[in-house]
Amino acid sequence: MTQELTQNRITSLFTHKRERILNVYFTAGFPALDDTVTVLRSLQEAGVDIVEIGMPYSDPVADGETIQQSNGKALENGISVKKLFDQLADCRKDQPDGPISVPILLMGYINPILQFGIEKFCQKCQEVGVDGVILPDLPLDLYLAEYAHVFREYGILNVNLITPQTSEARIRFIDNESDGFIYMVSSASITGSVKGISDSMKAYFERIQAMNLKNPRLIGFGINNHETFDTASQYANGAIVGSAFIRHLQENGTSADSIRAFVQTIRA
Amino acid sequence: MQTTLEPTTSFEVSDKGFYGHFGGAFIPEMLYPNVEELRQNYLSIIADPSFQTEFWQLLEDYVGRPTPLFLAKRLSDKIGATIYLKREDLCHTGAHKVNNTIGQILVAQRLGKKRIVAETGAGQHGVATATVCALMGLECIVYMGSIDMERQKPNVDRMRMLGATVVPATSGSQTLKDATNEAMRHWINNPVDTHYIIGSVVGPHPYPDMVARFQSVISQEIRKQLAAKTGRETPDYVVACVGGGSNAAGAFFHFLSEPSVRLVAAEAAGQGVTSGHSAATTALGKPGVLHGSRTILMQTEDGQVVEPYSISAGLDYPGIGPLHAHLFDSGRGDFYAITDNEALAAGFELSKLEGIIPALESAHALAALSKMNLKADDVVVVCLSGRGDKDLSTYSKHL
Numbered sequence: 001m002t003q004e005l006t007q008n009r010i011t012s013l014f015t016h017k018r019e020r021i022l023n024v025y026f027t028a029g030f031p032a033l034d035d036t037v038t039v040l041r042s043l044q045e046a047g048v049d050i051v052e053i054g055m056p057y058s059d060p061v062a063d064g065e066t067i068q069q070s071n072g073k074a075l076e077n078g079i080s081v082k083k084l085f086d087q088l089a090d091c092r093k094d095q096p097d098g099p100i101s102v103p104i105l106l107m108g109y110i111n112p113i114l115q116f117g118i119e120k121f122c123q124k125c126q127e128v129g130v131d132g133v134i135l136p137d138l139p140l141d142l143y144l145a146e147y148a149h150v151f152r153e154y155g156i157l158n159v160n161l162i163t164p165q166t167s168e169a170r171i172r173f174i175d176n177e178s179d180g181f182i183y184m185v186s187s188a189s190i191t192g193s194v195k196g197i198s199d200s201m202k203a204y205f206e207r208i209q210a211m212n213l214k215n216p217r218l219i220g221f222g223i224n225n226h227e228t229f230d231t232a233s234q235y236a237n238g239a240i241v242g243s244a245f246i247r248h249l250q251e252n253g254t255s256a257d258s259i260r261a262f263v264q265t266i267r268a
Numbered sequence: 269m270q271t272t273l274e275p276t277t278s279f280e281v282s283d284k285g286f287y288g289h290f291g292g293a294f295i296p297e298m299l300y301p302n303v304e305e306l307r308q309n310y311l312s313i314i315a316d317p318s319f320q321t322e323f324w325q326l327l328e329d330y331v332g333r334p335t336p337l338f339l340a341k342r343l344s345d346k347i348g349a350t351i352y353l354k355r356e357d358l359c360h361t362g363a364h365k366v367n368n369t370i371g372q373i374l375v376a377q378r379l380g381k382k383r384i385v386a387e388t389g390a391g392q393h394g395v396a397t398a399t400v401c402a403l404m405g406l407e408c409i410v411y412m413g414s415i416d417m418e419r420q421k422p423n424v425d426r427m428r429m430l431g432a433t434v435v436p437a438t439s440g441s442q443t444l445k446d447a448t449n450e451a452m453r454h455w456i457n458n459p460v461d462t463h464y465i466i467g468s469v470v471g472p473h474p475y476p477d478m479v480a481r482f483q484s485v486i487s488q489e490i491r492k493q494l495a496a497k498t499g500r501e502t503p504d505y506v507v508a509c510v511g512g513g514s515n516a517a518g519a520f521f522h523f524l525s526e527p528s529v530r531l532v533a534a535e536a537a538g539q540g541v542t543s544g545h546s547a548a549t550t551a552l553g554k555p556g557v558l559h560g561s562r563t564i565l566m567q568t569e570d571g572q573v574v575e576p577y578s579i580s581a582g583l584d585y586p587g588i589g590p591l592h593a594h595l596f597d598s599g600r601g602d603f604y605a606i607t608d609n610e611a612l613a614a615g616f617e618l619s620k621l622e623g624i625i626p627a628l629e630s631a632h633a634l635a636a637l638s639k640m641n642l643k644a645d646d647v648v649v650v651c652l653s654g655r656g657d658k659d660l661s662t663y664s665k666h667l
Contacts, residue, residue, distance in 0.1 A: 057571075057572065058440060058572040058573045059440065059445060059446075059449050059558070059559075059573050060449075061296065061449050061452045061453060061456075061559075062296040062298060062453075062456065064453070065439070068439050068440075072439075072440065075572060080570040081570060081571070082570070109557075110294060110557050111556045111557045111558070111565075111567065111571045111573070112570055112571030112572065113571070114555075114556055114557065114571065115554070115556065115567065115569065115570060115571030116570075116571065136296040136297065136298075137294045137295060137296055137557065137560070138294065139293065139294065139295060139296075139297065139300065140297075142292060142293075142294065160297070161296065161297040161298070162297060163297055163298050163300075163301075165298075165300075165301040165302075165459050165460070166297065166300070166301065167301070170300070185297070185298060188298065188456065188457060188458070188459045188460075189298070189456065189457050190298075190453045190456050190457060193457065
């Protein structure tokens with residue numbers, strides 16, 4: 001592990017906390033353009049362990065309706081990769097409400113990053129204090145061949161996904177090439193389309209648990225309430241909530257109280 | 269018919285799925301097992317004698333191949349060169365699209381798949397997919413942008429009559445690119461029993477190569493037919509329209525390694541390249557990643573995909589296949605941007621001169637002829653990719 005990664009907030013989170021990790025996703029620039037840091041701060045104050053900020057894209061193929069619509073709205077609002085970095089520019093610095101200290105992941109699709117420039121993107125991530133990325137349409141093989149050295153140079157983690165269909169050999173390969181954690185997609189699906197945790201999902205969770213991977217695991221897709229969070233936490237180091245939180249923002253707005261109430265419901 | 273689907277060219281795909289800088293498989297992990305299963309098996313499936321027998325038999329008896337290579341005398345006189353038309357418009361279902369769907373459904377069967385999902389823009393690929401699903405008795409789900417469903421109602425009815433379920437894509441701009449997104453999402457949600465029949469030489473590797481191989485029958489026939497008619501296998505030019513680029517890939521395929529044959533691609537300029545209502549991808553696009561491959565695509569400065577426009581729904585796509593991006597980038601292909609009005613004029617001209625009403629897509633290829641500075645002794649093959657019946661309502665507005 002490089003010097004940079006030992007100082008990475010996600011890496012250090014997992015060195016002192018291994019259970020019931022809660023990662024909450026929201027879309028940058030949603031519901032309003034300037035809500036990004038407000039929502040980020042409220043999630044930190046509500047006690048989430050990792051915040052995953054979605055970088056909106058016109059064609060998010062791995063996402064269901066809820067996140068697609070939030071992407072579309074945020075793009076209408078005028079969000080871009082550049083704008084997001086502007087919004088995050090001061091978040092790690094001292095300020096009246098205190099600095100943002102929660103680990104931050106950026107989730108998005110590769111094309112806007114290619115246009116921004118890979119190296120410039122990693123440089124900005126390091127500069128504003130982003131700890132890692134989730135880029136679903138950049139498969140690990142292509143990442144390793146073309147981009148890994150740049151991300152590593154700037155100490156940015158690349159979080160990889162596995163699914164119930166991922167072969168054991170490929171899971172070993174992904175585990176070996178990953179730092180931070182492994183994102184376990186709970187079932188063959190896009191985001192926001194999974195209802196509850198079935199027995200076949202539990203069997204998959206157990207199968208992965210028994211593999212004793214070197215990386216911690218967080219389960220995402222279908223985690224939308226206390227019960228599903230609790231179940232996922234029994235089989236992994238924690239879970240990721242996405243579409244359910246976007247729906248909550250749509251219905252209840254972005255007040256700190258409402259966001260705290262949501263997080264408390266999940267954690268209970 | 270004695271034949272093979274082996275590529276013979278330096279423009280063939282690499283084992284990682286690249287044509288020059290373009291191609292690859294930029295797919296979410298959720299699609300990896302499906303795409304990998306296809307990648308590992310498609311070449312051996314295609315090479316298998318039982319596949320070859322069934323494929324060629326169906327192309328002959330069901331599709332009606334070989335399609336004629338027709339010397340268009342009056343058009344030749346008008347243009348001032350020798351123009352042959354490759355009559356893909358005479359294929360069953362009215363366009364070249366069925367060459368690919370026949371091949372892919374045979375692959376799907378050999379992979380043990382029970383359901384087919386597809387995307388469609390104008391509905392031609394959707395109809396070709398619904399057709400082969402009916403033929404083989406497989407369930408068929410076609411995603412189509414809800415705006416396109418209104419614009420292309422007869423094709424929606426055809427697909428339903430053939431037993432397909434047509435699902436409106438209501439996300440984004442509700443056109444072809446969104447139908448493609450929805451079909452990919454459907455495949456993510458149904459990874460085990462479903463095969464995704466992509467309609468063009470786009471998508472993650474191995475789709476561009478697989479579709480190009482199935483369409484390569486077009487250039488294979490051109491070579492034989494031209495030799496029989498003129499004594500030479502290679503023309504000076506092969507001209508085809510490019511949306512995603514499947515008929516062009518098929519028409520170019522067996523000429524790729526012969527620099528004496530200029531490959532000419534006609535893109536849709538819509539109301540004009542700089543009008544803001546265009547689909548001229550190589551003129552307006554930049555390298556990026558769309559629908560699983562690195563290619564040239566129309567996008568904003570921030571990398572968001574731009575919604576294209578063309579009078580022809582089949583060319584109304586913001587990218588091009590990675591093979592075509594490579595042909596453009598390497599200079600192997602000549603790309604022309606053809607406006608709506610130029611295409612309409614070429615469509616009316618062919619109808620009056622030769623008694624053939626072309627699809628609006630194919631009319632773009634015809635319109636390129638007058639821009640190519642052809643010489644009297646030039647021999648040109650134009651891929652007439654589809655017939656114009658589906659476009660009558662558009663043509664009739666300009667009669």
